[in-house]
Amino acid sequence: MxxxxxxxxxxxxxxxxALRGLDLSVEAGQVYGFCGPNGAGKSTTLKILVGLVFATGGEASLKGxxxxxxxxxxxxxxxYLPESYGMPNxxxxxxxxxxxxILSGMSKDVVSKRIEEIAKEINLTDNLDRKIKTLSKGNKQRIGIAQALIHDPDILLFDEPTTGLDPLGRNEVLDAMKAFANRGKTVLFSTHILSDVEKICxxxxxxxxxLLIEQGSPEELxxxxxxxxxxxxxxKVAKHG
Ligand SMILES: Nc1ncnc2c1ncn2[C@@H]1O[C@H](COP(=O)(O)OP(=O)(O)OP(=O)(O)O)[C@@H](O)[C@H]1O
Ligand SMILES: [Mg+2]
Incomplete structure:
Protein backbone atom coordinates (compact mmCIF):
# COMPACT_ATOMS: atom_id res chain seq x y z
CA MET A 1 0.00 0.00 0.00
CA ALA A 18 -9.90 14.33 -19.16
CA LEU A 19 -8.66 11.05 -17.60
CA ARG A 20 -8.69 7.80 -19.55
CA GLY A 21 -7.53 5.20 -17.03
CA LEU A 22 -4.75 6.80 -15.02
CA ASP A 23 -2.50 4.62 -12.84
CA LEU A 24 -0.24 6.32 -10.35
CA SER A 25 1.26 5.41 -6.96
CA VAL A 26 3.34 7.39 -4.53
CA GLU A 27 5.22 5.84 -1.61
CA ALA A 28 5.08 7.50 1.79
CA GLY A 29 7.87 10.02 2.31
CA GLN A 30 8.39 10.64 -1.39
CA VAL A 31 8.24 13.83 -3.41
CA TYR A 32 6.44 13.11 -6.68
CA GLY A 33 6.56 15.59 -9.55
CA PHE A 34 3.41 15.41 -11.66
CA CYS A 35 4.14 16.86 -15.10
CA GLY A 36 2.32 17.03 -18.40
CA PRO A 37 1.17 19.48 -21.04
CA ASN A 38 -1.65 21.98 -20.45
CA GLY A 39 -4.95 20.12 -20.30
CA ALA A 40 -3.31 16.72 -19.67
CA GLY A 41 -5.42 16.09 -16.55
CA LYS A 42 -3.16 17.04 -13.61
CA SER A 43 -5.57 19.36 -11.81
CA THR A 44 -8.46 16.98 -12.46
CA THR A 45 -6.50 14.15 -10.79
CA LEU A 46 -5.76 16.26 -7.72
CA LYS A 47 -9.36 17.48 -7.53
CA ILE A 48 -10.64 13.90 -7.56
CA LEU A 49 -8.30 13.00 -4.68
CA VAL A 50 -9.59 16.00 -2.73
CA GLY A 51 -13.24 15.29 -3.55
CA LEU A 52 -13.87 18.46 -5.58
CA VAL A 53 -14.56 16.48 -8.75
CA PHE A 54 -16.30 13.11 -9.05
CA ALA A 55 -14.49 10.39 -10.98
CA THR A 56 -16.36 8.67 -13.80
CA GLY A 57 -14.54 5.40 -13.10
CA GLY A 58 -11.55 3.78 -11.44
CA GLU A 59 -10.15 3.79 -7.92
CA ALA A 60 -8.13 6.13 -5.73
CA SER A 61 -6.97 5.68 -2.17
CA LEU A 62 -4.97 7.73 0.31
CA LYS A 63 -3.13 5.76 3.01
CA GLY A 64 -5.33 2.83 2.03
CA TYR A 80 -4.39 20.81 -0.72
CA LEU A 81 -3.06 23.83 -2.53
CA PRO A 82 -5.43 24.61 -5.41
CA GLU A 83 -4.21 25.94 -8.77
CA SER A 84 -5.90 29.26 -8.08
CA TYR A 85 -8.36 30.61 -5.59
CA GLY A 86 -9.58 33.78 -3.98
CA MET A 87 -8.42 34.75 -0.52
CA PRO A 88 -10.11 37.11 1.92
CA ASN A 89 -8.09 40.14 0.85
CA ILE A 102 -10.81 26.06 13.33
CA LEU A 103 -12.69 24.67 10.32
CA SER A 104 -10.39 21.63 10.55
CA GLY A 105 -11.54 21.11 14.13
CA MET A 106 -8.53 22.59 15.95
CA SER A 107 -8.80 24.70 19.10
CA LYS A 108 -7.83 28.39 18.89
CA ASP A 109 -4.77 27.84 21.08
CA VAL A 110 -3.49 24.94 19.04
CA VAL A 111 -4.08 26.85 15.79
CA SER A 112 -2.25 29.91 17.02
CA LYS A 113 0.86 27.87 17.93
CA ARG A 114 0.64 25.98 14.67
CA ILE A 115 0.49 29.23 12.66
CA GLU A 116 3.71 30.44 14.29
CA GLU A 117 5.43 27.12 13.57
CA ILE A 118 4.41 27.02 9.93
CA ALA A 119 5.13 30.70 9.33
CA LYS A 120 8.67 30.16 10.61
CA GLU A 121 9.16 27.17 8.33
CA ILE A 122 7.95 28.91 5.17
CA ASN A 123 9.19 32.41 5.93
CA LEU A 124 5.84 34.12 6.45
CA THR A 125 6.35 35.37 10.01
CA ASP A 126 6.97 39.03 9.14
CA ASN A 127 3.81 39.22 7.05
CA LEU A 128 1.33 37.40 9.27
CA ASP A 129 -0.36 40.61 10.37
CA ARG A 130 -0.49 42.57 7.12
CA LYS A 131 -3.61 42.60 4.97
CA ILE A 132 -3.50 39.86 2.35
CA LYS A 133 -4.22 42.31 -0.47
CA THR A 134 -0.98 44.17 0.25
CA LEU A 135 1.22 41.06 -0.08
CA SER A 136 3.29 39.90 -3.05
CA LYS A 137 2.40 36.87 -5.15
CA GLY A 138 5.12 34.88 -3.39
CA ASN A 139 3.70 35.67 0.01
CA LYS A 140 0.16 34.86 -1.16
CA GLN A 141 1.48 31.49 -2.33
CA ARG A 142 3.03 31.00 1.12
CA ILE A 143 -0.39 31.62 2.69
CA GLY A 144 -1.87 28.99 0.36
CA ILE A 145 0.79 26.54 1.47
CA ALA A 146 0.27 27.44 5.12
CA GLN A 147 -3.48 26.73 4.90
CA ALA A 148 -2.70 23.34 3.35
CA LEU A 149 -0.40 22.52 6.28
CA ILE A 150 -2.49 23.88 9.12
CA HIS A 151 -3.94 20.56 10.34
CA ASP A 152 -0.57 18.80 9.94
CA PRO A 153 -1.67 16.39 7.19
CA ASP A 154 0.46 13.45 6.03
CA ILE A 155 -0.18 13.90 2.32
CA LEU A 156 0.34 17.18 0.50
CA LEU A 157 -1.32 17.73 -2.86
CA PHE A 158 0.00 20.94 -4.38
CA ASP A 159 -1.23 22.18 -7.75
CA GLU A 160 1.56 24.26 -9.33
CA PRO A 161 3.02 25.54 -6.05
CA THR A 162 5.96 27.32 -7.69
CA THR A 163 4.21 28.92 -10.66
CA GLY A 164 4.66 32.67 -10.77
CA LEU A 165 7.36 32.80 -8.12
CA ASP A 166 10.80 34.29 -8.61
CA PRO A 167 13.81 31.91 -8.37
CA LEU A 168 14.34 32.71 -4.67
CA GLY A 169 10.70 32.11 -3.82
CA ARG A 170 10.68 28.94 -5.89
CA ASN A 171 13.70 27.59 -4.09
CA GLU A 172 12.12 28.30 -0.72
CA VAL A 173 8.98 26.41 -1.67
CA LEU A 174 11.03 23.54 -3.07
CA ASP A 175 13.16 23.36 0.07
CA ALA A 176 10.02 23.38 2.21
CA MET A 177 8.48 20.52 0.21
CA LYS A 178 11.68 18.49 0.50
CA ALA A 179 11.77 19.16 4.26
CA PHE A 180 8.17 17.90 4.63
CA ALA A 181 9.11 14.67 2.86
CA ASN A 182 12.18 14.28 5.05
CA ARG A 183 9.80 14.32 8.01
CA GLY A 184 7.84 11.43 6.47
CA LYS A 185 5.14 13.42 4.65
CA THR A 186 4.22 12.51 1.10
CA VAL A 187 4.22 15.31 -1.47
CA LEU A 188 2.55 15.15 -4.89
CA PHE A 189 2.84 18.38 -6.83
CA SER A 190 2.03 19.37 -10.37
CA THR A 191 4.32 21.66 -12.30
CA HIS A 192 5.56 22.76 -15.70
CA ILE A 193 8.97 23.65 -14.31
CA LEU A 194 11.01 20.53 -14.86
CA SER A 195 14.17 21.91 -13.30
CA ASP A 196 12.16 22.07 -10.03
CA VAL A 197 11.32 18.40 -10.42
CA GLU A 198 14.94 17.60 -11.07
CA LYS A 199 15.96 19.37 -7.84
CA ILE A 200 13.71 17.67 -5.32
CA CYS A 201 11.66 14.79 -6.73
CA LEU A 211 -2.85 8.68 -19.19
CA LEU A 212 0.44 8.30 -17.35
CA ILE A 213 2.91 7.80 -20.15
CA GLU A 214 6.19 7.84 -18.22
CA GLN A 215 7.29 7.37 -14.63
CA GLY A 216 10.58 6.92 -12.82
CA SER A 217 13.31 8.78 -11.01
CA PRO A 218 14.64 11.83 -12.89
CA GLU A 219 17.88 9.92 -13.49
CA GLU A 220 16.10 6.82 -14.83
CA LEU A 221 14.09 8.89 -17.28
CA LYS A 236 10.42 13.53 -26.55
CA VAL A 237 7.39 11.89 -24.93
CA ALA A 238 4.72 14.59 -24.73
CA LYS A 239 3.92 15.91 -28.15
CA HIS A 240 0.79 17.99 -28.66
CA GLY A 241 -1.62 15.82 -30.54
N1 LIG B 1 -14.95 21.89 -15.39
C1 LIG B 1 -14.59 21.44 -16.58
N2 LIG B 1 -15.49 21.29 -17.58
C2 LIG B 1 -15.12 20.81 -18.80
N3 LIG B 1 -13.86 20.46 -19.12
C3 LIG B 1 -12.93 20.60 -18.17
C4 LIG B 1 -13.22 21.09 -16.86
N4 LIG B 1 -12.08 21.10 -16.13
C5 LIG B 1 -11.11 20.65 -16.95
N5 LIG B 1 -11.62 20.35 -18.18
C6 LIG B 1 -10.87 19.79 -19.32
O1 LIG B 1 -10.25 18.60 -18.87
C7 LIG B 1 -8.94 18.47 -19.43
C8 LIG B 1 -7.93 18.34 -18.28
O2 LIG B 1 -7.85 19.59 -17.60
P1 LIG B 1 -6.94 19.81 -16.31
O3 LIG B 1 -7.29 21.16 -15.77
O4 LIG B 1 -7.07 18.64 -15.42
O5 LIG B 1 -5.49 19.81 -16.97
P2 LIG B 1 -4.08 20.23 -16.37
O6 LIG B 1 -3.14 19.10 -16.68
O7 LIG B 1 -4.21 20.63 -14.95
O8 LIG B 1 -3.68 21.49 -17.27
P3 LIG B 1 -2.82 22.81 -16.92
O9 LIG B 1 -1.38 22.39 -17.02
O10 LIG B 1 -3.18 23.76 -18.01
O11 LIG B 1 -3.22 23.29 -15.56
C9 LIG B 1 -8.75 19.69 -20.32
O12 LIG B 1 -9.10 19.32 -21.63
C10 LIG B 1 -9.72 20.69 -19.76
O13 LIG B 1 -10.15 21.59 -20.75
MG1 LIG C 1 -3.89 22.37 -13.94
Whole structure:
Protein backbone atom coordinates (compact mmCIF):
# COMPACT_ATOMS: atom_id res chain seq x y z
CA MET A 1 0.00 0.00 0.00
CA UNK A 2 1.37 3.40 -1.01
CA UNK A 3 0.44 6.77 0.44
CA UNK A 4 -1.40 7.50 -2.80
CA UNK A 5 -2.74 4.73 -5.05
CA UNK A 6 -4.67 5.53 -8.20
CA UNK A 7 -5.92 2.79 -10.52
CA UNK A 8 -7.72 3.12 -13.84
CA UNK A 9 -8.97 6.58 -12.96
CA UNK A 10 -11.38 8.08 -15.48
CA UNK A 11 -13.08 11.43 -15.76
CA UNK A 12 -15.37 12.60 -18.52
CA UNK A 13 -16.49 16.22 -18.49
CA UNK A 14 -19.42 16.17 -20.89
CA UNK A 15 -17.55 15.89 -24.21
CA UNK A 16 -13.97 15.88 -22.84
CA UNK A 17 -12.23 12.71 -21.69
CA ALA A 18 -9.90 14.33 -19.16
CA LEU A 19 -8.66 11.05 -17.60
CA ARG A 20 -8.69 7.80 -19.55
CA GLY A 21 -7.53 5.20 -17.03
CA LEU A 22 -4.75 6.80 -15.02
CA ASP A 23 -2.50 4.62 -12.84
CA LEU A 24 -0.24 6.32 -10.35
CA SER A 25 1.26 5.41 -6.96
CA VAL A 26 3.34 7.39 -4.53
CA GLU A 27 5.22 5.84 -1.61
CA ALA A 28 5.08 7.50 1.79
CA GLY A 29 7.87 10.02 2.31
CA GLN A 30 8.39 10.64 -1.39
CA VAL A 31 8.24 13.83 -3.41
CA TYR A 32 6.44 13.11 -6.68
CA GLY A 33 6.56 15.59 -9.55
CA PHE A 34 3.41 15.41 -11.66
CA CYS A 35 4.14 16.86 -15.10
CA GLY A 36 2.32 17.03 -18.40
CA PRO A 37 1.17 19.48 -21.04
CA ASN A 38 -1.65 21.98 -20.45
CA GLY A 39 -4.95 20.12 -20.30
CA ALA A 40 -3.31 16.72 -19.67
CA GLY A 41 -5.42 16.09 -16.55
CA LYS A 42 -3.16 17.04 -13.61
CA SER A 43 -5.57 19.36 -11.81
CA THR A 44 -8.46 16.98 -12.46
CA THR A 45 -6.50 14.15 -10.79
CA LEU A 46 -5.76 16.26 -7.72
CA LYS A 47 -9.36 17.48 -7.53
CA ILE A 48 -10.64 13.90 -7.56
CA LEU A 49 -8.30 13.00 -4.68
CA VAL A 50 -9.59 16.00 -2.73
CA GLY A 51 -13.24 15.29 -3.55
CA LEU A 52 -13.87 18.46 -5.58
CA VAL A 53 -14.56 16.48 -8.75
CA PHE A 54 -16.30 13.11 -9.05
CA ALA A 55 -14.49 10.39 -10.98
CA THR A 56 -16.36 8.67 -13.80
CA GLY A 57 -14.54 5.40 -13.10
CA GLY A 58 -11.55 3.78 -11.44
CA GLU A 59 -10.15 3.79 -7.92
CA ALA A 60 -8.13 6.13 -5.73
CA SER A 61 -6.97 5.68 -2.17
CA LEU A 62 -4.97 7.73 0.31
CA LYS A 63 -3.13 5.76 3.01
CA GLY A 64 -5.33 2.83 2.03
CA UNK A 65 -8.56 4.82 2.54
CA UNK A 66 -10.93 4.94 -0.42
CA UNK A 67 -10.80 8.60 -1.52
CA UNK A 68 -13.83 8.28 -3.77
CA UNK A 69 -16.32 6.45 -1.55
CA UNK A 70 -14.92 7.44 1.84
CA UNK A 71 -13.77 10.96 1.02
CA UNK A 72 -14.55 12.42 4.43
CA UNK A 73 -12.11 10.06 6.15
CA UNK A 74 -9.48 10.31 3.39
CA UNK A 75 -9.54 14.11 3.38
CA UNK A 76 -8.42 14.27 7.03
CA UNK A 77 -4.98 13.22 5.82
CA UNK A 78 -4.54 15.69 2.98
CA UNK A 79 -3.46 19.26 2.63
CA TYR A 80 -4.39 20.81 -0.72
CA LEU A 81 -3.06 23.83 -2.53
CA PRO A 82 -5.43 24.61 -5.41
CA GLU A 83 -4.21 25.94 -8.77
CA SER A 84 -5.90 29.26 -8.08
CA TYR A 85 -8.36 30.61 -5.59
CA GLY A 86 -9.58 33.78 -3.98
CA MET A 87 -8.42 34.75 -0.52
CA PRO A 88 -10.11 37.11 1.92
CA ASN A 89 -8.09 40.14 0.85
CA UNK A 90 -9.11 42.41 3.69
CA UNK A 91 -8.06 39.88 6.32
CA UNK A 92 -4.57 39.15 7.54
CA UNK A 93 -2.91 35.76 6.93
CA UNK A 94 -3.15 35.09 10.67
CA UNK A 95 -6.92 35.58 10.65
CA UNK A 96 -7.43 33.52 7.50
CA UNK A 97 -5.23 30.69 8.80
CA UNK A 98 -7.03 30.76 12.14
CA UNK A 99 -10.36 30.25 10.32
CA UNK A 100 -8.92 27.39 8.33
CA UNK A 101 -7.55 25.69 11.44
CA ILE A 102 -10.81 26.06 13.33
CA LEU A 103 -12.69 24.67 10.32
CA SER A 104 -10.39 21.63 10.55
CA GLY A 105 -11.54 21.11 14.13
CA MET A 106 -8.53 22.59 15.95
CA SER A 107 -8.80 24.70 19.10
CA LYS A 108 -7.83 28.39 18.89
CA ASP A 109 -4.77 27.84 21.08
CA VAL A 110 -3.49 24.94 19.04
CA VAL A 111 -4.08 26.85 15.79
CA SER A 112 -2.25 29.91 17.02
CA LYS A 113 0.86 27.87 17.93
CA ARG A 114 0.64 25.98 14.67
CA ILE A 115 0.49 29.23 12.66
CA GLU A 116 3.71 30.44 14.29
CA GLU A 117 5.43 27.12 13.57
CA ILE A 118 4.41 27.02 9.93
CA ALA A 119 5.13 30.70 9.33
CA LYS A 120 8.67 30.16 10.61
CA GLU A 121 9.16 27.17 8.33
CA ILE A 122 7.95 28.91 5.17
CA ASN A 123 9.19 32.41 5.93
CA LEU A 124 5.84 34.12 6.45
CA THR A 125 6.35 35.37 10.01
CA ASP A 126 6.97 39.03 9.14
CA ASN A 127 3.81 39.22 7.05
CA LEU A 128 1.33 37.40 9.27
CA ASP A 129 -0.36 40.61 10.37
CA ARG A 130 -0.49 42.57 7.12
CA LYS A 131 -3.61 42.60 4.97
CA ILE A 132 -3.50 39.86 2.35
CA LYS A 133 -4.22 42.31 -0.47
CA THR A 134 -0.98 44.17 0.25
CA LEU A 135 1.22 41.06 -0.08
CA SER A 136 3.29 39.90 -3.05
CA LYS A 137 2.40 36.87 -5.15
CA GLY A 138 5.12 34.88 -3.39
CA ASN A 139 3.70 35.67 0.01
CA LYS A 140 0.16 34.86 -1.16
CA GLN A 141 1.48 31.49 -2.33
CA ARG A 142 3.03 31.00 1.12
CA ILE A 143 -0.39 31.62 2.69
CA GLY A 144 -1.87 28.99 0.36
CA ILE A 145 0.79 26.54 1.47
CA ALA A 146 0.27 27.44 5.12
CA GLN A 147 -3.48 26.73 4.90
CA ALA A 148 -2.70 23.34 3.35
CA LEU A 149 -0.40 22.52 6.28
CA ILE A 150 -2.49 23.88 9.12
CA HIS A 151 -3.94 20.56 10.34
CA ASP A 152 -0.57 18.80 9.94
CA PRO A 153 -1.67 16.39 7.19
CA ASP A 154 0.46 13.45 6.03
CA ILE A 155 -0.18 13.90 2.32
CA LEU A 156 0.34 17.18 0.50
CA LEU A 157 -1.32 17.73 -2.86
CA PHE A 158 0.00 20.94 -4.38
CA ASP A 159 -1.23 22.18 -7.75
CA GLU A 160 1.56 24.26 -9.33
CA PRO A 161 3.02 25.54 -6.05
CA THR A 162 5.96 27.32 -7.69
CA THR A 163 4.21 28.92 -10.66
CA GLY A 164 4.66 32.67 -10.77
CA LEU A 165 7.36 32.80 -8.12
CA ASP A 166 10.80 34.29 -8.61
CA PRO A 167 13.81 31.91 -8.37
CA LEU A 168 14.34 32.71 -4.67
CA GLY A 169 10.70 32.11 -3.82
CA ARG A 170 10.68 28.94 -5.89
CA ASN A 171 13.70 27.59 -4.09
CA GLU A 172 12.12 28.30 -0.72
CA VAL A 173 8.98 26.41 -1.67
CA LEU A 174 11.03 23.54 -3.07
CA ASP A 175 13.16 23.36 0.07
CA ALA A 176 10.02 23.38 2.21
CA MET A 177 8.48 20.52 0.21
CA LYS A 178 11.68 18.49 0.50
CA ALA A 179 11.77 19.16 4.26
CA PHE A 180 8.17 17.90 4.63
CA ALA A 181 9.11 14.67 2.86
CA ASN A 182 12.18 14.28 5.05
CA ARG A 183 9.80 14.32 8.01
CA GLY A 184 7.84 11.43 6.47
CA LYS A 185 5.14 13.42 4.65
CA THR A 186 4.22 12.51 1.10
CA VAL A 187 4.22 15.31 -1.47
CA LEU A 188 2.55 15.15 -4.89
CA PHE A 189 2.84 18.38 -6.83
CA SER A 190 2.03 19.37 -10.37
CA THR A 191 4.32 21.66 -12.30
CA HIS A 192 5.56 22.76 -15.70
CA ILE A 193 8.97 23.65 -14.31
CA LEU A 194 11.01 20.53 -14.86
CA SER A 195 14.17 21.91 -13.30
CA ASP A 196 12.16 22.07 -10.03
CA VAL A 197 11.32 18.40 -10.42
CA GLU A 198 14.94 17.60 -11.07
CA LYS A 199 15.96 19.37 -7.84
CA ILE A 200 13.71 17.67 -5.32
CA CYS A 201 11.66 14.79 -6.73
CA UNK A 202 12.23 11.11 -6.02
CA UNK A 203 9.84 10.23 -8.79
CA UNK A 204 8.49 12.06 -11.80
CA UNK A 205 5.34 11.09 -13.66
CA UNK A 206 4.35 12.47 -17.05
CA UNK A 207 0.65 12.54 -17.86
CA UNK A 208 -0.53 13.06 -21.42
CA UNK A 209 -4.12 13.06 -22.65
CA UNK A 210 -5.33 11.58 -19.38
CA LEU A 211 -2.85 8.68 -19.19
CA LEU A 212 0.44 8.30 -17.35
CA ILE A 213 2.91 7.80 -20.15
CA GLU A 214 6.19 7.84 -18.22
CA GLN A 215 7.29 7.37 -14.63
CA GLY A 216 10.58 6.92 -12.82
CA SER A 217 13.31 8.78 -11.01
CA PRO A 218 14.64 11.83 -12.89
CA GLU A 219 17.88 9.92 -13.49
CA GLU A 220 16.10 6.82 -14.83
CA LEU A 221 14.09 8.89 -17.28
CA UNK A 222 17.12 10.84 -18.47
CA UNK A 223 19.03 7.60 -19.08
CA UNK A 224 16.10 5.83 -20.75
CA UNK A 225 15.63 8.65 -23.25
CA UNK A 226 19.30 9.56 -23.64
CA UNK A 227 18.37 13.08 -22.58
CA UNK A 228 20.50 15.73 -20.86
CA UNK A 229 17.60 16.88 -18.66
CA UNK A 230 13.91 16.35 -17.99
CA UNK A 231 12.92 19.11 -20.42
CA UNK A 232 14.38 16.98 -23.18
CA UNK A 233 12.59 13.87 -21.87
CA UNK A 234 9.33 15.82 -21.80
CA UNK A 235 9.74 17.08 -25.36
CA LYS A 236 10.42 13.53 -26.55
CA VAL A 237 7.39 11.89 -24.93
CA ALA A 238 4.72 14.59 -24.73
CA LYS A 239 3.92 15.91 -28.15
CA HIS A 240 0.79 17.99 -28.66
CA GLY A 241 -1.62 15.82 -30.54
N1 LIG B 1 -14.95 21.89 -15.39
C1 LIG B 1 -14.59 21.44 -16.58
N2 LIG B 1 -15.49 21.29 -17.58
C2 LIG B 1 -15.12 20.81 -18.80
N3 LIG B 1 -13.86 20.46 -19.12
C3 LIG B 1 -12.93 20.60 -18.17
C4 LIG B 1 -13.22 21.09 -16.86
N4 LIG B 1 -12.08 21.10 -16.13
C5 LIG B 1 -11.11 20.65 -16.95
N5 LIG B 1 -11.62 20.35 -18.18
C6 LIG B 1 -10.87 19.79 -19.32
O1 LIG B 1 -10.25 18.60 -18.87
C7 LIG B 1 -8.94 18.47 -19.43
C8 LIG B 1 -7.93 18.34 -18.28
O2 LIG B 1 -7.85 19.59 -17.60
P1 LIG B 1 -6.94 19.81 -16.31
O3 LIG B 1 -7.29 21.16 -15.77
O4 LIG B 1 -7.07 18.64 -15.42
O5 LIG B 1 -5.49 19.81 -16.97
P2 LIG B 1 -4.08 20.23 -16.37
O6 LIG B 1 -3.14 19.10 -16.68
O7 LIG B 1 -4.21 20.63 -14.95
O8 LIG B 1 -3.68 21.49 -17.27
P3 LIG B 1 -2.82 22.81 -16.92
O9 LIG B 1 -1.38 22.39 -17.02
O10 LIG B 1 -3.18 23.76 -18.01
O11 LIG B 1 -3.22 23.29 -15.56
C9 LIG B 1 -8.75 19.69 -20.32
O12 LIG B 1 -9.10 19.32 -21.63
C10 LIG B 1 -9.72 20.69 -19.76
O13 LIG B 1 -10.15 21.59 -20.75
MG1 LIG C 1 -3.89 22.37 -13.94
Missing amino acids: GAIDIRGLKKDYKDVQ IDAINNGVEARKHIG SDTPRKFLTYMG DTVGIIHNG RKKHGAKDLDEVFL
